[in-house]
Amino acid sequence: MKYGLVRQDGIVDLSARHGARWPSLREVIAAGALSTLADEAAGLAADHAMADIVYEIPVPAPEKIICVGVNFPDRNEEYKDGQAAPANPSLFIRFPRSFTGHGRPLIRPPESAQLDYEGEIAIVIGKGGRRIAQADALGHVAALTLCNEGTIRDWVRPAKFNVTQGKNFDATGSIGPWLVPYTDESQLTDVKLETRVNGAVRQSDRTSRMIFSFRKIIHYISTFTTLVPGDVIVCGTPTGAGARFDPPVWLKPGDVVEVEAEGIGLLRNTIADEVSRPC
Structure with missing residues (x-):
């Protein structure tokens, strides 16, 4: 690479x-x-x-890819449980192999047709640390990038308290297209984040509305694990994923998904079915 x-x-x-x-x-x-x-x-x-x-994910073999769930107010409202946003973010882990690069197809596996999109901003840690104070948190960021945190919906929560399977099918998500060096907090303060499928806007919101700020996310995660250079933190998606349509609208081969954020770029992927290979 x-x-x-x-x-x-x-x-x-x-x-x-x-x-x-x-x-x-x-x-x-x-x-x-x-x-x-x-x-x-x-x-x-x-x-x-x-x-x-040909684009690969920008940081090869990161030690950790940690994803934040339910980080926009309208996304929290999707759950219709009447509960206010929690005090701390929900987190889960993804493996590097579950992502591919810009311009390459997201792969729909034979086990499910319920491939969904989630456009997000991701931060890349540049300076490691543990128990990082919120006041110091952004000084640990090296770069910004984009993520389509693709999900196999019917494999999310197949057992109690477990989203790991639905989040980690090979090449169901993407990261990229590149890294934008982080220099100033204005790059994150009020950024428009938008996801389009075949040109139609499906998700649109601004980082100023995030429930948990980038500072809070870094502080919270570093409380329980040491962050190291190259770690990727995927910071949450707005409302509007395909699962929330009635009936749901899943990604299919030939679809084009674009995730775009001001000052960061545009991440574009098509969809393809997995090609089975002999063992």
């Missing part, structure tokens, strides 16, 4: 210049060198055309 700077005229290959020292973006992040390399590459000629590359 290679890494580089994405520009309008193509890709500046940074792995060719720095790969011996930092084999992947995970090592670049750990070294605190993300913004430095981006600045350095701004004056270099592009090495590859955009059409010549």
Whole structure:
């Protein structure tokens, strides 16, 4: 896997210049060198055309991908239980293999037709820590990216208190297309987040309405686990997933899903059925 700077005229290959020292973006992040390399590459000629590359998830083999559930007011209202938002976020874990990159298909498995979308903003940890104070939390962020936190709905809660299965089918979600270096809180304060399916808007909200702020999320997670450079935190989806239509509307082969956020970019994926291979 290679890494580089994405520009309008193509890709500046940074792995060719720095790969011996930092084999992947995970090592670049750990070294605190993300913004430095981006600045350095701004004056270099592009090495590859955009059409010549295939996107992977931006941080290869992160130690942790932690996802926040029910983090917008309208999303909380979907549960119709009359309960106010809880004091702390709901969390679950996803495995790296459950995600694919920008421009690649999300895979609908043969076990279920209920593949759904969830557009979200994700933060990538740059400076590790434990019990991080909210006041210091954003100083631990290296970069921002986007996530389609695709879910197999009828495999969510197949047993008591368990969403793991429905969240971890291979290549049912995506992360990308790239990392945007984090430099200022204004990049997160009031960002429009939108999900479209075949051009139709399905989800739209702003980060200023999140129930749990980015600061709160980092503080809370770091209370029980040590965050390390390259960890990815997926911060919650607005209302409007396919499961909430009546009847539900599931993703099918040929559909195009786009997740877009101001200042971060656009994550685009098609849908395809899993191709069975002989054992």
